[in-house]
Amino acid sequence: SQKIEQNSEALNIQEGKTATLTCNYTNYSPAYLQWYRQDPGRGPVFLLLIRENEKEKRKERLKVTFDTTLKQSLFHITASQPADSATYLCALGDDYKLSFGAGTTVTVRA
Amino acid sequence: GAVVSQHPSRVICKSGTSVKIECRSLDFQATTMFWYRQFPKQSLMLMATSNEGSKATYEQGVEKDKFLINHASLTLSTLTVTSAHPEDSSFYICSADRGGTSGGASDEQFFGPGTRLTVL
Numbered sequence: 001s002q003k004i005e006q007n008s009e010a011l012n013i014q015e016g017k018t019a020t021l022t023c024n025y026t027n028y029s030p031a032y033l034q035w036y037r038q039d040p041g042r043g044p045v046f047l048l049l050i051r052e053n054e055k056e057k058r059k060e061r062l063k064v065t066f067d068t069t070l071k072q073s074l075f076h077i078t079a080s081q082p083a084d085s086a087t088y089l090c091a092l093g094d095d096y097k098l099s100f101g102a103g104t105t106v107t108v109r110a
Numbered sequence: 111g112a113v114v115s116q117h118p119s120r121v122i123c124k125s126g127t128s129v130k131i132e133c134r135s136l137d138f139q140a141t142t143m144f145w146y147r148q149f150p151k152q153s154l155m156l157m158a159t160s161n162e163g164s165k166a167t168y169e170q171g172v173e174k175d176k177f178l179i180n181h182a183s184l185t186l187s188t189l190t191v192t193s194a195h196p197e198d199s200s201f202y203i204c205s206a207d208r209g210g211t212s213g214g215a216s217d218e219q220f221f222g223p224g225t226r227l228t229v230l
Contacts, residue, residue, distance in 0.1 A: 004153070043116075043203045043221035044154070089153070096142060096207060098219065100153040
């Protein structure tokens with residue numbers, strides 16, 4: 001069966017450190033993978049998209065890698081800030097449909 | 111740009127009543143709109159995909175007669191939960207796709223803020 005697994009535990013880190021989140025999947029062949037931020041009671045906000053033929057993407061303090069052999073994506077938040085505290089979702093894209101992981105909650109301590 | 115709104119943001123209703131949720135793309139025309147449901151601490155689950163002027167495509171296990179979707183224009187889609195029951199209580203989120211450069215869907219969806227439905 002198809003599965004998308006993100007860090008099962010919440011991530012608590014000190015301000016200034018790097019948060020690294022994982023997204024592993026099985027029985028999918030996504031054409032692209034996206035990362036979203038979701039705050040409590042709100043809809044997801046798009047952060048980054050990486051395609052199957054790309055290895056790495058960066059946007060400001062965010063970096064995402066995509067390894068289609070390992071079937072894994074890593075999402076990094078560098079120089080983390082308390083404002084980065086949220087739940088981060090990975091989503092696998094195939095054609096126009098998205099399949100989401102359950103998310104990892106990140107708390108950044110000042 | 112690319113703002114999607116939902117109305118209402120919260121609704122509480124009695125069991126057996128019907129509830130309508132609106133999803134609007136405010137500054138672009140959406141060729142395709144999507145409806146998701148999210149239970150606490152769980153992932154967003156795609157319920158259905160709708161294209162303007164045609165019938166929605168429902169995901170496996172989603173009752174089309176219970177969750178009525180109308181995509182009447184390129185900026186408005188509505189989800190009606192008919193005869194709602196407590197197990198329908200959830201967070202409903204829509205998203206909109208403004209289409210690829212060559213027509214059809216694109217790989218970028220813009221999400222609304224969600225609607226919290228509570229059925230008593």
